[in-house]
Amino acid sequence: MRKHLLPLAALLAATPALPQASANIAAGRAQPSPLAPAEIVNAAPKADWAAIASSDLLVMDLAPDAKGKPRRVVIQLMPAPFSQGWVGNIHKLAAAKFWDGTSINRVQDNYVVQWGDANAEDKAKARKLPEGLAAVPESEYTVPVTDVEWAALAKADAQIAMRAAEDAMAMTTDKPKNSASLAPFVVSDPYAQTNAFAGGWPWTYETNGRASTHCYGMVGVGRDMPPNTGTGAELYTVIGHAPRHLDRNIALVGRVIEGIEHLSSLPRGTGALGFYETPEERTPIVSVRMGSEVSGLPAYEYLSTESESFARYADARANRRDAFFIRPAGGADICNIPVPVRRVK
Amino acid sequence: MRKHLLPLAALLAATPALPQASANIAAGRAQPSPLAPAEIVNAAPKADWAAIASSDLLVMDLAPDAKGKPRRVVIQLMPAPFSQGWVGNIHKLAAAKFWDGTSINRVQDNYVVQWGDANAEDKAKARKLPEGLAAVPESEYTVPVTDVEWAALAKADAQIAMRAAEDAMAMTTDKPKNSASLAPFVVSDPYAQTNAFAGGWPWTYETNGRASTHCYGMVGVGRDMPPNTGTGAELYTVIGHAPRHLDRNIALVGRVIEGIEHLSSLPRGTGALGFYETPEERTPIVSVRMGSEVSGLPAYEYLSTESESFARYADARANRRDAFFIRPAGGADICNIPVPVRRVK
Numbered sequence: 001m002r003k004h005l006l007p008l009a010a011l012l013a014a015t016p017a018l019p020q021a022s023a024n025i026a027a028g029r030a031q032p033s034p035l036a037p038a039e040i041v042n043a044a045p046k047a048d049w050a051a052i053a054s055s056d057l058l059v060m061d062l063a064p065d066a067k068g069k070p071r072r073v074v075i076q077l078m079p080a081p082f083s084q085g086w087v088g089n090i091h092k093l094a095a096a097k098f099w100d101g102t103s104i105n106r107v108q109d110n111y112v113v114q115w116g117d118a119n120a121e122d123k124a125k126a127r128k129l130p131e132g133l134a135a136v137p138e139s140e141y142t143v144p145v146t147d148v149e150w151a152a153l154a155k156a157d158a159q160i161a162m163r164a165a166e167d168a169m170a171m172t173t174d175k176p177k178n179s180a181s182l183a184p185f186v187v188s189d190p191y192a193q194t195n196a197f198a199g200g201w202p203w204t205y206e207t208n209g210r211a212s213t214h215c216y217g218m219v220g221v222g223r224d225m226p227p228n229t230g231t232g233a234e235l236y237t238v239i240g241h242a243p244r245h246l247d248r249n250i251a252l253v254g255r256v257i258e259g260i261e262h263l264s265s266l267p268r269g270t271g272a273l274g275f276y277e278t279p280e281e282r283t284p285i286v287s288v289r290m291g292s293e294v295s296g297l298p299a300y301e302y303l304s305t306e307s308e309s310f311a312r313y314a315d316a317r318a319n320r321r322d323a324f325f326i327r328p329a330g331g332a333d334i335c336n337i338p339v340p341v342r343r344v345k
Numbered sequence: 346m347r348k349h350l351l352p353l354a355a356l357l358a359a360t361p362a363l364p365q366a367s368a369n370i371a372a373g374r375a376q377p378s379p380l381a382p383a384e385i386v387n388a389a390p391k392a393d394w395a396a397i398a399s400s401d402l403l404v405m406d407l408a409p410d411a412k413g414k415p416r417r418v419v420i421q422l423m424p425a426p427f428s429q430g431w432v433g434n435i436h437k438l439a440a441a442k443f444w445d446g447t448s449i450n451r452v453q454d455n456y457v458v459q460w461g462d463a464n465a466e467d468k469a470k471a472r473k474l475p476e477g478l479a480a481v482p483e484s485e486y487t488v489p490v491t492d493v494e495w496a497a498l499a500k501a502d503a504q505i506a507m508r509a510a511e512d513a514m515a516m517t518t519d520k521p522k523n524s525a526s527l528a529p530f531v532v533s534d535p536y537a538q539t540n541a542f543a544g545g546w547p548w549t550y551e552t553n554g555r556a557s558t559h560c561y562g563m564v565g566v567g568r569d570m571p572p573n574t575g576t577g578a579e580l581y582t583v584i585g586h587a588p589r590h591l592d593r594n595i596a597l598v599g600r601v602i603e604g605i606e607h608l609s610s611l612p613r614g615t616g617a618l619g620f621y622e623t624p625e626e627r628t629p630i631v632s633v634r635m636g637s638e639v640s641g642l643p644a645y646e647y648l649s650t651e652s653e654s655f656a657r658y659a660d661a662r663a664n665r666r667d668a669f670f671i672r673p674a675g676g677a678d679i680c681n682i683p684v685p686v687r688r689v690k
Contacts, residue, residue, distance in 0.1 A: 066411070191676055191678070225668055243681070244681065245662070245663075247674070249671055261454045267606075320590050323570055332590065335586050336587075
């Protein structure tokens, strides 16, 4: 069902637009401290951070840049029960060193960067895939939502609704500044019944299942026309505004946690869909390994989405109260609340 | 008021999640033809396109790239009544050739590219601004919404609500495929009471005023701490997920209609906020002129947001029915419906 505020239409029709001055009356609730989101993250106690296992990391080393600087991209793969068929394939592909010597083949502005075997479509030249890759069905794009999950989401949803109703009854003509504070990590939008964070990742919920969200930096599996779902040999990452219309249509398998600038700043391809038109334009991939196979790799951790610090961070993303801002938004879409990830100090 | 579907919480609480198979029942309405958005745009009749005056264009020529290729960025400035104080300043700055010899100073991944006088903060070295620049008040970040506008928005809103209610009564357990079709260009989201297209641009509406939206490629005015609003001498464009929390907090003055890849693919700055740490990293700006002063500039036009073609395009962006997709989203956020702009054929 489309995200839509039913009582709003009536409210809009009944309330003529007020002049600027009177419309700027604040909602009148006590304001939380005006820390910027990054300040909240920096102040988060160690206990609020969760370790990322090196065996969940995929480390891609591109050829050095024009100045000889190394270019490493670190990807965190998705946890069970999500996309495990493709994630298993990716483990096999990395073990087989499948990607060593392949390349970045497509860079489409405000959309995706894609990599893999540039000759995959040419049977004579295509690399041999390792044995035993799973053919994963489309049903795996989502996982069922349990009754317990729905109940929790519905409760948070009802709390937000109650807060909104209170604001409406208080005849607040301005957008409430704190309506997101109560449950900042449950956000509705045009793409899903609701969205929420759990276990360190953003998820999007429909009655027919939970899916992962195509936010900036998320990594997905290139595929052919349906019912093909891709093997994982061809991967892409989002480098523009979240293409959420891809949710539930393609498998997401992870997210870039370090080095996305080595992908997002590549020259855009001038062919159809941003594919490079000549082999020379492609950026060579030197190697791709599981993090557990890479010596000297730093340890990484993410801010637990179940922590108090994350709740405050998400609230601050939805309601910027630091000095630069004059009007907090009163909300944030889920892709504007990136889960903080850092090297372990 | 926060965008939120009140009846949904009740519906979710009452309806346990159904298994995948039965949840995939379609909404049962006749499906429009499965053209991709770009196909609809390409088929749009000439009458559905509106000319962009060259006097509304700002043409920025960067120094050629490492291979000697020219890098031109074309920006369309915003029409009245929006941001006209800053737009007037930009006309004066271009006439004074203020930006010639300045540079791109900041490239922050998934956020913005910013340009202007790199020494603006250093009074001894700063370029002299032309005489007569307006100091525009913060109240100009929005323009009042008329009762007629509200009535039209409320009507569209009510139509969408009715369609959603019909879907709910039909006991559709899956997300309706066509709920956005009726009024695809009015979309709610966490950032505003509603959002809609008008006159070729995306707008975001609150009772306290209409503002422009920080979508990918939009151009805004860098500023210091409030109540400073900036002059227009320092400009930025969005190169990542739409930072909608900036709406109503900073002036937007236009959008990049050609050449954004020359900005979005620049190396990211490694200093705070993505500023370059050394002058050598900055990309020189050779010249910035109004389009009416540039000989040989192509003519541009945009797909009228009031046209039937745009309605079909927006609907297709919200409901991808072309062969690659297996599940149309049933909605789109306003920044995922970029207004098509092209060179006049």
